[in-house]
Amino acid sequence: MNELLPLLVAIPLVGAVASITLGSWSDRLAWPVTFLTMLVHVGLATAVASTVYRGGTPLATAVGGFTPPFGIELVVDGLNAAILVLVSAVAVGVLVYARRAGPHSVAFHTGYLLLVAGLSGMTITGDMFNLYVFLEITGLAAYALVATGDDGRAAVGALKYLLVGTVGASLFLIGIGYAFVATGTLNMADLAEKLATADPTLVGASFALVVTGLAVKTALFPLHTWQPEAYASAPDSVSGLIAALVSTVSAYALARVTFSVYTVDFLTSSAFAQEFLLGLAGISIVAGSLLAVMQTEIKRMLAYSSVSQFGLVVAGVAIANEAAVTGSLIHLVGHAVMKGGLFLAAGALAVVAGARTVEDYDGLGARAPLLSAAFAVLSLSMVGIPPAVGFVGKWYIALGAIQAESWPIAVVILVSTLLTLAYFLRLVERMYFRTSSDDVTSSTGTGATAVADGGDDTDDGLTRPSAGMVAVVVVAALLAVGLGPLVSTFEPLLEPTLETLLQL
């Protein structure tokens, strides 16, 4: 199984080339090629993850036969095996959705596979510089995907994303530079050993720069400024994919770097390292929720909600005990499913009723019962109503915060639940307990404009969501509820990994 790890990156890369080559011959081939590539990828990812969890030991391979610490190493352990499956599975789900919802261009499909390649690379790499390379691949693919929306807003959103993202990545690179100067190595495992004895000034500066760089990609407040506009202006399929995966994998990278490179010892012993992370996380949780409450556009609201939720995840990483880190991983996976599902549901609802703002959601429960139900379930799961997965993640993180006696974070988590309740309950109430103001007008003929609006958004005159689109949203909702109870079987599988990472 070890020697198959490079294929996780290579397959989507080859697929990207294949889709653009075959796509230039016939447009219709781009989707099937992409889908086929993703199916192979999901199979391989699942096989790798099940080997890791069943064996209890990490898989590792040296790329091209150059032995670490000089060569590049790919490592899959309990922490990233889950992320790997998540990346692959969500990408397949969104692709099914995009079959009808679009974009249909060849460039979109190529960019899609490049993004998956970048994300898979970020997930499995065991080398700091390699992480930077994949971070850039992911970034570039994501900028291009956002720009596939064909109005000016998407272009500006993508440009802002590009500029801010690139500066963030550069800071990350400078941080790696400091670590390299201090130790002379780039392999994560090797760095972890040598950083312990290196010059603390260099290590501290490197940590600050690396964290800031990754915090931009994760979109923590106040570094989130690119994110709402990018999510809101991108086509719905792209918003779903990016919201579910890009920040998630960046947050994973933050956790990986913190535990596998700088180590828990550094986090706890070095002055202000933990406080810096906790501060960013805490501000993010509160500010993200408050900003989300103030939004009127659904996709912007969901985007700000992500700022808050990733604050939670990073808080779990910063607390760095067993419960908190378990909670972070669960919330990473759970949030990806929920937020991806919410964006796709919002897109499908926009097709049904042209609903793009909070006011538009009046009475949607009656007009699109299945989609509304899925949206409501995903929302409630996000709020953290048990037994959904949103509850479990928050619960573990809160438990970790209390075990570590970091009371401010515990309070912040409870407060954020209330704020999350505020902005999601508002939508659920509108969908189910108000009648649409459009209902009166639609009978007199103006309702047609709403449908036409929906069609405009998806650029090919789509007036009804396809069965595939609805199915993907419903599956996401079912997963959001179903994954919660599964956590108790998953948690023991994670224990050996956490023992290594947290040096228990």
Added chain:
Amino acid sequence: MEALTAIPPFVYVLAVALLMPLLSRRVGHALGVLATGVVVPVALLTPEGAHWAVQLFSFDVVLFNVDEFSRLMGLIFGFIGAIAVLYSYATEASNKQTAYALTYVGTSIGAVFAGDWLTLVFFWELMAVTSTLLVWDYGGKAVRAGFRYAVLHGIGGSLVLAAIVWHYAEVGSFLFSASTGIVGAGPAVLALAAIGIGVNVGFVGLHAWLPDTYPRPHVAASVFLCVYTTKTGVYAMYRAFPEGHLWLAYMGGAMAVFGATMAVLQKDMRRLLSYHIQSQVGYMIAGIGIGTTVATAGAFGHVFNHILYKSLLFMTVGVVIYRTGEESLKYVGGLARDMPITAGAFVVAALSIAGFPGFNGFVSKGMIIAEAHYKHLDVVWYLLLAGGVGTFLSFIKLGWYAFYEGSYDGEVRDANGIQKVAMVSVAVLCIVYGFFPDALFAILPGNEGGFDYTTYTFGHVVEGLILAALGIVGFAILKKPLDRIGRVPDIDAIYNPLAFYGTRALVRGVTESYAAVDRAAVGVAGGVSTTLRNPETVVRRAVGREEADATGEDESAWPLSLHAGIGTSILLLTAVATVGIALLVVA
């Protein structure tokens, strides 16, 4: 015996709730009566112990815990659930509403049969959601009230959750069996638990949701609402403080007096009854606060009796509203002539709640009052007695105006057949338990060979009669002034606007301060670049010239906005990196 514990009771109630929308009204309600009714024998016959000990989120939990406390709660919750579903059927409640009501009943039953805090709080939160849905279903004014209800219960639930997590951090287990009540590092955790649960039982100051919400939905929904939320709160309060707490006793006394006083001042019939929930729950909280075996048994006896007569009151008043369409005492009167059965049931319920000898309220209320006296908690004792006078007074008022004095123009028929069945069966129980206190004692917790309390002593009966006499005298004196009182403001008149303006101020504050930061940052960046490009102008401006037009330009070039531009974003990024490096390297 195996069959009894095969399924936790909440499962079949919730299952029927889910089936409800698919069935006809008749079949659906019949199944609803059956599913809730079955809980009664199951609660009675299931042997004590922890059934369904499983793992939830890898914590040990017990989904079906039977002891003498949860048995009593399950018994009465199941019975009154069946009656209320029957009443819903007779009162033309829609299938959807009854489905919501059944989810509410199911989650409440789940909460009282929980054997650990995690399961309890799980159902506790679900109860808040399902009861909000039940209120919302009616639409109109109920929606806003439902919102306030949801927010307050959201806050209460979070406090309880916080207390429980803290408790777990101390004890290392959620199970009730692992500790005596809530245990924490300091008094703060006890305060969190008491205040969080206090929202549900209507502590004075936290009670405003009760009269705000309960009068607004469908009359049948009110019957459900008046039973479950507050009584589950009393039960949880016992689990949190099994040995009592002095402050709880005082709070209970205060609730008894405050609720009764506010009730006297009301004209809306269901609002009057809602304040009485607070008052009566005050007796229960006082009983739990006193904490002796007899007081605790009295508190649970009062839960049992109260559910009987309070649901009966809501049913009778519901019938009045159902037949006349009027909510206020101002517009009804003299209904006893047209609705003899309803009026009869009302009299039984009113005498029960007021604690008149011969009715069930007398038995359990007497136990609590006697224990307060016996433990020399004089202030509590006087408060509870005063609450009793207020109760008599307000029910004389309600009965007088609704059923006796004046007349109602228009045809009124008495309750329909099924409503009569529901009301009369509950009324009969009120009398039976009043005359045969031993029947009640048999199911009360802590009964090992009888209680050290005799219901019908000369002293107790005289006490009851004196309270009644004081009530009558009080009504005769206060009748005139009470007529002139309009709507009396409650504490929510303060905190609704406070919450509204507070939230608005918070949002504004964040927006404005963000904008201020944004402006400042942009100003600095702009200033730096301007200085670099044309230093001469800057110098001149610093001296004091061209100030006016320069600021005008600034504002048009940088409109106030939440959206940070690309430049601002990079600036923020640099700032964070700088702060990070400064913290990590310099410190």
